[in-house]
Amino acid sequence: MDWPHKDLLSVDQLTSPEILELFQLAQNFEEINSRLVKKTPTLKGKSVLLLFAEPSTRTKTSFDIAAKRLSADTFSLATKGSSLEKGEDLKDTGLTLQAMQPDAIVIRHSQSGAADFLARQLHCSIINAGDGWHAHPTQALLDGFTLYKLWEGFRDRTLLLVGDIAHSRVARSDIELFTKLGVSVRLCAPRTLLPRHVADWPVSVYTDLDEACRGVDAIQCLRLQLERQQSGLLPSLREYATRFGLRKKHMELTRPGAKVLHPGPMNRGIEIDSHLADDTDSLILDQVSSGIAIRMTLLYLFLTSTSQRRE
Amino acid sequence: MSGRRIIQSVVWQGQICDCILEGDRIAELRPAEGDGSGGELLLLPGLIDCHTHLREPGQEHKEDIASGLAAAASGGFCSIFCMANTVPVNDNSAVTSMMLDTAARAHPRGPALHPVGALSRGLAGKELAPMHELARSGCIAFSNDGIPVSDSSLMRRAMEYSTDLQRPVIDHCEDSSLSPEGMISEGPVSDRLGLRGVPSICESIQVARDILLASYLDIPVHLAHISRRESVELIHWAKNKGVPVSAETCPHYLLWTEDRAVEYDPLAKVNPPLGTADDVTALRQAVREGVIDILATDHAPHAPFEKEVPLSRAPNGISGLDTALSLCWTLVQEGVLTQKDLVRLWCHAPARIFGLRANGFNPGDPADFLLFDPRDSWTPTAESMRSRGKNTPCLNQELPGRIRLNCRRGEVLYGQFPEGAA
Incomplete structure (x- = not known):
């Protein structure tokens, strides 16, 4: 090459x-x-x-x-x-x-x-x-490689990124990589954790996790930096977990066979339900x-x- | 300087003229007597820069009064103001006197130095600085420039107290609670690069406060380095209502946008940060129409090693005294500004706002003038710039025009009289 x-x-x-x-x-x-x-x-x-x-x-x-x-x-x-x-x-x-x-x-x-x-x-x-x-970039490449091995081609696939997009290098690189490969990318986060001009990005933005999960092929949960609460971006971790924590029920809304990813390290019980992280749908260790x-x-x-x- | 001198065939407002000096005064400006030849050089009154940072005392590795005034002399300025954020802060007569003494020793003929006194003691934004003492020692205005005044009550008291002394307050408009550690404008570029952004309203919220204070108190306020459309619109509204507000912007806000940050270039890091193309459009219109009264450099020199760091660590500021006139000349070439606008923005309006005597080329006016060759060009480099701060985005780029002579009170500050001046 x-x-x-x-x-x-x-x-x-x-x-x-x-x-x-x-x-x-x-x-x-x-x-x-x-x-x-x-x-x-x-x-x-x-x-x-x-x-x-x-x-x-x-x-x-x-x-x-x-x-x-x-x-x-x-x-x-x-x-x-x-x-x-x-x-x-x-x-x-x-x-x-x-x-x-x-x-x-x-x-x-x-x-x-x-x-x-x-x-x-x-x-x-x-x-x-x-x-x-x-x-x-190496995180995005490994995320892409993980799904490359699983999927036959990237076209017509949808990836959802959930969590702190504004302060995430993983999100920025994933968005670049997956849109380049023809994947539709969705974001789901509270307004305070989204970039101000996210409307200009080649993504669709959701603030309701149920809506966001409907019909997707993979969900990447992003680590929530626990200090976001102190800096006034979130009222509480509990409220964040309630609105944006990924749970088993969300996987019923996705396309069948959808997978869960997390770049780690995880906050179990905050951005991802602990059982779900260990479930067969999870690609976290494969990543x-x-x-x-x-x-x-x-x-x-x-x-x-x-x-x-x-x- | 005594005696009569004639500078022949120079262009003043489109006409070829002879300028006659009598000692330190203008004796007469009259249509050229010669055969109409010549007329290569433009005649301009000496420029006034009401916003610079000369770093002395305390940070002489960035700049000192002597090097700053040398840059001003070669940049066409006859008077410059220096802000109070030195180390120690210029909040007492000892510092003011030291600045004036140093300037007089290093550049006895000028450019004239006008210190701006601190508005609050130590620039801490808590108590008023001793403004009477500062005014008596030679401060021309008061400002907390660099460290915005967040306490509106203190701002009110400063405006009230300074008005007795007939010295205006210059405010650096920034609500810093909206811009903690912001590096560039909040917008598509900051989103993409993953940099903390400064929202445009961070400036305009404080512009609105100052306008309301000026209106309520009926006391003038001068707004420094305006960079955003929202601020321009507020100032426009205030002026229409007769609020005593004046404002400045800088050449870099008329020329460059946030896109300069794409390569994480620390030379383009400045506070307020470079705006959008729309801000540039609004500011260009505002300086043309007089909504923004004056231009200033906000000359903020830094040592090269301080800017050779990742963007987030780089200090804010652009070095501007050497390049201001040439950068503005690019705007004249583009048809954004006229020569008349330059005279107003760089000389007559600042003189009016701060109570200085400007040269209008009328008999008896001070012989503060420069000769500018618009057909020549030069390149600011580490060697050619007189300022110790080489931190400008136009470093090593060719700029149009060149100053041939800069005089204050008839004395040469830079360059030389053209041949044939008698």
Whole structure:
């Protein structure tokens, strides 16, 4: 597969044929994960820096495992409590890391645009593992891959995103990816958790969860940041759970065979009913394993592509 | 400066004229006597910028009074105001006097520096600053610029107290409860980029409050850096009702929109944030029609390293003194403004609002003027800009026009007299 990209900053930069090709390739990598010996020498001698300036368990571990299964070396930076958490030294940190000659830097940062910023400063590949409210492209790709394996094609499919859209990088990236693939996307959230100009987005907006669930093929629940209540966006978590918590009864309104997704970590009993999360309709754990395959694919593409070799 | 000098064949309001100076005064402006040749250079009165941040004392790594005045001189200004948000704040005569002394030492011929005193002590918005002391030391107006006054009662008392001193209040209109940590305008761009947005009403709600205060008290108020259509409409309404309100906007609000943020460009981060194309349309009409009285730069220099950070960490502000006239000339080229508008917006209206003597090229007027070559061009770069702040979205882009000479009271601040001036 031809891979002309230096960085992965948002889904925006990918075409839909590229995304589908990436999914095909990911299926090969997924096979490695089911082997007895889960390691190939593909990226031997390559190094990947994990720069996570925001708490993260699953995404960081997922990248770490993905790199190691391809025999790349990974290095993590302890950033908790450092000045980097505030983003003040990002340029200096980036230049310092670059001087250590990594082949790629995977960055998670609390500020929108941080990955773009680093990509402009550095000549190694930057993979955005989530920046502020802006983008989380690998999450969207793994969500897409999870459904790609299940569905025969994306046309005529409907995906519903429920929850805090305004402050969600997952929502922004999912919307970009799924609309690119021809999926109709619905959003369901209280007005206070929707972007002000959501009417300009290529989505349909619902404020009633029953209505929103009618006839959809998949529902992605978004994590509710519990501090939204303090910042005056919600009266109480209880009221939020009553209006927007996904329960078994909602699955009766969907198209038969509809699935539930959640990017994690979940607040059981708030945005998703605990039983439903563990139910057979749930793809939540499948998302996790798809994540490793997608990240292996991306690391492979970035670290072996022609643009990388030219450097 | 004494003696009689003639500047021949310069263009004043479309006519080729000879300008005759007598010392620091205009002696006469008369139709050119020559053969009609020449006329390449435009004659303009010295510009007044009633809104800059010169950062001294306290933040001299961004700018100081000497570098700020050098930028003003090369930008065509004969007088500039400097805001009080220095470190320490200009809320007492010691700071005001230090500013004036520094300016007089660094640039004895000018541009003239007019400090704006703090409206509240420490700009904290709690108690009135000692306005009489500040006025006596040389402050021309009062403002809490940078830190909006949320307490309407304090705003009322400040307007009342300052009016006894015949010094206007300049208000930075922002209801900050609506814009916590906002970085760019709330709109499609902020939604897409996942950035905290500043809603347009954040400015206009406070514009409405100030207009109502001015109307109720019948005391003038000047509204700084207006950036939104809603605010323009409120000011239009107020002026029709005879409310004593005046307002300014800046070249960047007439030229650029929120789209500048698409690349997360910190150079386009400014407070108030750049608006929409519709705001630009409304503001252009407002400056043409006089609904907005004056232009100002809101010159806000920052050190390069402070802007080389992710957008959310970047400080607000655009460096404007070097580029203001050339940017406005692009508006003249586009037919948005006329030369006459520039003279009104940059000189005569600010002089009227703040009680300065402006040059109308009548006999006896102060010889504050500049010569501008509209056929030339220049490029603001880190080297060519006199300001220490290189933070402008037009950095490294060619701009039309070039200042050949800037004089205040007949003394050269920048450039030189054209050959043949006798």
